[in-house]
Amino acid sequence: MSARADNRAAAALRALGIAAWLTVLAQAAPASEIPLPERRSGYAFMRAETRAMQDDDSANPGMLWVLDGDRLWNAKAGAAARACADCHGDARMSMRGVAARYPAYDAARARPVNLQQRINLCRSEHQQAQPLASESRDLLALAAYVGRQSRGLPIAPEVDERAKPFLEAGRAAFQRRQGQLNLSCAQCHDDNWDRRLAGNAITQAHPNGYPIYRLEWQGLGSLQRRLRNCLVGTRTQAYDYGDAELVNLELFLMWRARGMILETPAVRP
């Protein structure tokens, strides 16, 4: 057989393999949530080299953003000429455990806001500064710096009666089949997390290290960036950054990972 015919045969086999896999998914039993003791961080799926990169603060590139965030925390901004530190003081004390509680319900907006939105609300309300753009280096740096203060603490979202409808909306989004491939998040991340897709571990999708330094991105990125990646992967029209649907999903994912240890800034492949 010629090399070209070989390639064609291989491609056909691959297509069959993917089709078979999708068929398995389509026939799989309805999504069942992962029992709490069986939850595993994305860290557990990584190779030793990637784990070593995350564990060593002088090798973890996410720490470069944390350093930037430290500078921004103390830099005066906006018409009020106030720094984060002018109100919140030493972040190592005041921000300890904060990232583990977000997204959190905001009474004024009558809906949950995530950490990046909270930082921008603080900027517009208290610093009278322009909000930072989604995924901008400065916003990620501040989020990484605040997140770093909760490293090693358990995720502890506060879901009260007011936040509950948003949590349920997030759960529904997680279990809803969508996109051209007609896949739900749960079909991969609840039902098939111990398998592989295109050679990569599927994982359980716990958001316990955001913002993450993703090797594929060659940079730091937020949970919403990751969610949008996944949506594109299932050929779904991705929601815009800051969209309520994404925040609801974030809230559900944090609740689903409650009690797991925060690793911010985590490294992921």
Add this chain to the structure above:
Amino acid sequence: MSTARALINVPATARRGDIIDIKALISHEMETGFRRTQLGVPIPRDIITQFVCTYNGAEIFRAEFHPAIAANPFLAFSTIATESGTIAFHWTGDNGFSATESAAISVA
């Protein structure tokens, strides 16, 4: 002078003759020069091209970087602790990029 962030790791103290590990991480996009924008315009190359580490002024490690090196390059290497002093790091690259860091080491 650039505003690049660097993280270096050098043991603060060592015994004479010890092999010490040195790590250096720096923030840099490492734009390869091979990519194009959505409009087809080439994105010019912007990489770090050279890294030099000196120990009390004497060069102990040098590396040349090329477009295949990942963003935020990380280097780890070792040397022998000979005397107290300063270990200095210097990165240079395209568009006049230049960054310097240093760390003190005390050798007993």
